[in-house]
Amino acid sequence: GESVGLHLPTLSVQEGDNSIINCAYSNSASDYFIWYKQESGKGPQFIIDIRSNMDKRQGQRVTVLLNKTVKHLSLQIAATQPGDSAVYFCAENIDTGRRALTFGSGTRLQVQP
Amino acid sequence: NAGVMQNPRHLVRRRGQEARLRCSPMKGHSHVYWYRQLPEEGLKFMVYLQKENIIDESGMPKERFSAEFPKEGPSILRIQQVVRGDSAAYFCASSGYGDSKIGEQFFGPGTRLTVL
Numbered sequence: 001g002e003s004v005g006l007h008l009p010t011l012s013v014q015e016g017d018n019s020i021i022n023c024a025y026s027n028s029a030s031d032y033f034i035w036y037k038q039e040s041g042k043g044p045q046f047i048i049d050i051r052s053n054m055d056k057r058q059g060q061r062v063t064v065l066l067n068k069t070v071k072h073l074s075l076q077i078a079a080t081q082p083g084d085s086a087v088y089f090c091a092e093n094i095d096t097g098r099r100a101l102t103f104g105s106g107t108r109l110q111v112q113p
Numbered sequence: 114n115a116g117v118m119q120n121p122r123h124l125v126r127r128r129g130q131e132a133r134l135r136c137s138p139m140k141g142h143s144h145v146y147w148y149r150q151l152p153e154e155g156l157k158f159m160v161y162l163q164k165e166n167i168i169d170e171s172g173m174p175k176e177r178f179s180a181e182f183p184k185e186g187p188s189i190l191r192i193q194q195v196v197r198g199d200s201a202a203y204f205c206a207s208s209g210y211g212d213s214k215i216g217e218q219f220f221g222p223g224t225r226l227t228v229l
Contacts, residue, residue: 034217043117043204043220044156089155098169099146099208101218103155 012110019080021107023073023090032093034101035064035075039086047075047088077109085111115140117207117221118187125227132192132199134224138207145188146206146218147180156204162188195228202226 013019025033031052036044050057050064050073057064063076073090087108091101118137126132138145143164148156161169162182173180177195182188192199202225206218 036220043119043222046217046219049217091156098171099144099161099218100158100169100172101146101148101156102158103148105155106153 009105010108010110012112013080014112015080015082017080019075019077019084019109019111021075021077021088021090021109023075023104025071025073025090025092027092027094028068028071030092030094033064033066033073034091035062035073036089036091036103037084037086038089038106044089080109080111082111082113085109117205117219119205119221119224121224122222123225123227125229126195127229128196129194132195132226134190134192134203134205134226136188136190136205136207136221138188138205139209139219142207142209142219144208145182146208147188147190148204148206150202150204150223159190192226195226197228200226200228 011021034049035047037047038044048057048059048062048064050066055066061078065074075088077084087106089103089106091103094102117139120135124132136145145162147159149159150156158172160173160180162180164182165184177193179191190203202223204220204223206220208218
């Protein structure tokens with residue numbers, strides 16, 4: 001079965017609030033994780049990545065947290081904007097000998113103006 | 114725009130026909146990946162190619178599906194004798210990483226295949 005999954009299929013937030021999207025993974029050997037944003041009718045767009053030797057990484061308005069103890073990944077979006085409305089996927093590289101990414105099922109973020 | 118290019122964006126085929134999906138990686142990238150996405154689902158890995166080589170096809174169905182990345186020209190995902198279950202969005206990604214650790218994969222806009 002899938003080794004990457006998301007707790008909340010849909011997340012609705014008010015514009016200006018912070019958003020947190022969560023992801024659970026089951027393979028403790030996974031060493032690389034990526035968050036992608038996908039808007040309707042478009043391909044996934046890279047947001048931020050993190051390697052397993054880190055527990056936090058920050059980008060512009062986004063932060064990814066990795067908790068290897070409980071195998072949990074989260075994406076925090078600060079001051080959420082309407083343009084952030086999309087489906088967000090976490091993806092992991094399970095097998096370090098291969099390059100295939102395993103994607104979760106996605107969380108839809110809806111930003112209310 | 115030097116992003117990943119895919120064409121056609123939309124493709125309609127009748128059952129039993131062949132579908133050819135093309136992908137041109139980002140400039141300077143020599144690693145290409147194909148993924149399939151069903152509605153409301155995440156992407157599923159199909160195949161990873163480098164120029165003239167299939168590196169990993171563990172996600173590719175054994176029959177009817179094939180992929181290539183020739184020395185010149187785009188990568189091609191070919192689906193023979195399409196069936197309705199092949200209807201999906203097919204995404205191509207590319208990366209510039211060599212034998213070192215996996216890195217970011219840049220995705221194209223996808224080809225939406227509809228089988229009637």
